[in-house]
Amino acid sequence: xxxxxxxxxxxxxxxxxxxxxxxxxxxxxxxxxxxxxxxxxxxxxxxxxxxxxxxxxxxxxxxxxxxxxxxxxxxxxxxxxxxxxxxxxxxxxxxxxxxxxxxxxxxxxxxxxxxxxxxxxxxxxxxxxxxxxxxxxxxxxxxxxxxxxxxxxxxxxxxxxxxxxxxxxxxxxxxxxxxxxxxxxxxxxxxxxxxxxxxxxxxxxxxxxxxxxxxxxxxxxxxxxx
Ligand SMILES: *Cc1c(COP(=O)(O)O)cnc(C)c1O
Numbered sequence: 001x002x003x004x005x006x007x008x009x010x011x012x013x014x015x016x017x018x019x020x021x022x023x024x025x026x027x028x029x030x031x032x033x034x035x036x037x038x039x040x041x042x043x044x045x046x047x048x049x050x051x052x053x054x055x056x057x058x059x060x061x062x063x064x065x066x067x068x069x070x071x072x073x074x075x076x077x078x079x080x081x082x083x084x085x086x087x088x089x090x091x092x093x094x095x096x097x098x099x100x101x102x103x104x105x106x107x108x109x110x111x112x113x114x115x116x117x118x119x120x121x122x123x124x125x126x127x128x129x130x131x132x133x134x135x136x137x138x139x140x141x142x143x144x145x146x147x148x149x150x151x152x153x154x155x156x157x158x159x160x161x162x163x164x165x166x167x168x169x170x171x172x173x174x175x176x177x178x179x180x181x182x183x184x185x186x187x188x189x190x191x192x193x194x195x196x197x198x199x200x201x202x203x204x205x206x207x208x209x210x211x212x213x214x215x216x217x218x219x220x221x222x223x224x225x226x
Contacts, residue, residue, distance in 0.1 A: 003041060004048035006222045007032075010205075014216070017209035028209055031076050033201075033219030035060060036226045039067050045222060046073065054078045054097075054217050058085040065092035078160075078198075078217055080134045083107045087115075096121040097160040097198050097217075100134045102144045105151055112153035119153060122160040122198050125182065127175045130164040138182055142189075149192060158196025158214070159183050169204035176200070176211035 055061040056079025126135035163175035200208025202221035
């Protein structure tokens with residue numbers, strides 16, 4: 001199958017999931033995760049109308065991002081960001097999905113200020129309490145969220161999670177609903193707006209949408225196995 005055909009198949013999957021959950025298609029953004037894939041495949045997806053791309057390494061992001069001459073293209077950094085790479089990453093990144101520590105928030109805020117920019121980000125939550133995953137535990141986040149939200153050059157738009165892998169997408173449903181409920185709780189508790197929920201990948205994006213995802217991150221179903 002071509003990349004255009006793969007995208008059409010995902011599009012129809014997103015559409016059905018939105019219908020099943022009485023949501024509007026416009027509420028869900030597809031990020032095509034292009035990590036490890038060459039730029040010609042990314043260009044092929046762009047030809048087919050795809051505008052949002054995700055990378056998990058700063059090095060790859062900074063190599064690929066300048067290659068498009070289309071202001072409508074948006075790049076998402078979806079992998080852990082080390083503080084020593086912030087300065088390199090920020091100019092290439094439209095949305096950072098992986099704000100995973102107060103230290104990182106403080107450093108991004110400071111560097112964003114130096115670069116005279118505001119960085120849009122999602123806070124990563126380790127919703128399945130997986131020791132191998134980055135992200136705040138829910139209780140940890142409650143302690144620091146007000147401090148994170150007070151940073152003038154950071155704009156927090158929502159939450160992101162990568163649950164522990166389970167081949168059965170239904171097994172992950174409770175993690176997705178858990179993130180949505182936690183988001184609702186934070187919004188009420190702190191009178192803030194966290195509109196975005198980045199959750200769901202190739203094998204479970206449809207379940208994530210049913211549970212409220214506004215951004216799904218799909219790689220292998222578009223670009224093939226890595
Ligand atoms: C690689 C990756 C994805 C995409 O995974 P697929 O299973 O290939 O769809 C999504 N999110 C993150 C954070 C990733 O690193």
